[in-house]
Amino acid sequence: MSSRTVDPPIGAGRFGEYGGRFVPESLVPACEDVERAFRDAWGDAGFRAHLDHLLRVYAGRPTPVTPALRLSEELRVTVLLKREDLAHTGSHKINNVLGQALLAQRMGKRRLIAETGAGSHGVATATAGALLGMPTTVFMGERDIERQALNVFRMRTLGAEVVPVSTGSRTLKDACTEALRHWVTAVDDSHYCLGSVMGPHPYPWMVREFQRVIGDEARGQLEMIPDFVVACVGGGSNAAGTFAAFLDTPARLIGVEAEDGAAVTAGSDGILHGFRTRVLQDAEGQIAEAHSIAPGLDYPGVGPEHAWLAGTGQARYVTAGDADVVAAVHRLARAEGIICALExxxxxxxxxxxxxxxxxxxxxxxxxxxxxxxDKDMATLMEAT
Incomplete structure (x- = not known):
């Protein structure tokens, strides 16, 4: 196994052979501006202090590590839960969004653009937009709007415009495509607040850095290094943020994809949404549809760092099927009184x-x-149970 690292990507945003910046010429200056602004901000103690303050007094960090005592007894292993479900808006997405929204203000942008699948990133972006007085537009596939009606209502309650996307599979992939297209037309006054460790450089690296608070907190909260560190993977931001703090340890890092959306384990190398990674595609290179009962994992690609970690053996990627996922929600709920997201x-x-x-x-x-x-998945769970 190669040495494990959390250094910035090399060259033009490469994690080994993955990553990069494959965007229309009109977006290259915008991506370069984001990279320059992020490097400057991340090295600015004042910016970091402002973000840390908001994460603490607004987002509710640090989130606890909760011993799952009854589940541990049932399984005969010690299960420790890093509780991003307790962060403001109900997910880890707020960590990245607050960072990007502050960065957008620093860059002089007046408006936020976002994509969303499960709605959690859309809610977080709408929340940051309301907090900072920035109009927010969220692109969301029509299929996801139907199955995530609660989060759509939350976004609109927060003042965001939710734009339905009717093309393709009408899910997260298509919402990303439309958000990127819209950014081309609005780049002068708008920042694209991308929700995961994907997209053109610097987004995979930048989002990982905003999300590594998860792993850094957890490592400081634990008395010992765990044998396994496990997280779900769609684009993969919560996993990347968690893994970052344990790459220099003997812990086995496990990313869990949707069984019918397993880009790492079932995909091949390709380019999607401005970056090179592992993607689900046919023999002609056409992007295939992914499926998951969890809309946040309904994506045919994976963040480039995850593709790299898998290739080097630094992390292992596995899958879980819909039936087992539904059973897992009920098992955790009944053992610990915690109803987690389908993701x-x-x-x-x-x-x-x-x-x-x-x-x-x-x-x-x-x-x-x-x-x-x-909470967002109750309707889906009622249909599936």
Missing amino acids: SAHAVAWLVNAVATGEIRRGATVLLTLSGRG
Whole structure:
């Protein structure tokens, strides 16, 4: 295994052969402006202090690490839950959004643009927009609007404009495409607040840095290094933020994808939304549709750092199916009184199955990031149960 690192990507935003910046010429200056602004801001103690202050007094950080005592007893392993579901707006998305919104203000931008699948990133962006007085436009696939009606109402209550996307599969992939197209026309006064560790450089690196507060907090809250660190992966921001603090440790890093959206394990190298990564595609290179009961994992690609970590063996990527995910939501709820998001339940489902198959042995310690809460998924769960 190669040495593990959390350094910035090399060259033009490359994690090994993945990453980069594959965008229309009209967007190259915008991406370069974001990169320059982020490098400057991230090295500015005043900017970092302002963000830390908002994360503490507004977003509710630090989030706790909760021992899952009854689930641990059932599984005969020690399960520790990093509770991003307790952050303001109900998920880890607020960490990245507050950072990008402050960066947008620093750049003199007046407006925020975002894409969303599960709605959590859209809600977080609408929240930051309301907090900072920045009009917000969120692109969301029509299919996701139907199954995430609660989060759509939350966004609109916060004053955001929600734009339905009717093309393609009408899910997260298509919302990303439309958001990028719109950014081309509005780049002078608008910042694209991308929601995960994907997109053209510097977004995969920048979002990981805004999200690494998850892993840094967790490592400081633990008395020992866990045997396993587990998180769900769609684009992969909660996993990237968690893994960042444990790359220099012996912990086994496990990213859990949707069974029918497993870009790392079932995809091949390709370019999507401005970056090179592992994507689901056919023999002609046409992007295939992903499926997941969790709309936040319904994406045919993965962040380039995850593709790189998988290729180097620094992290392992596995899958969980819809039926096991629904069962995992109920099991965690009844054991611990915590209803997690369907996205997070992928990690729980893999944990349960890994214990059953002996991959995780009795007595092991597992840190599992609960990236969000399950309020948004109640309608889906009622239909699936």
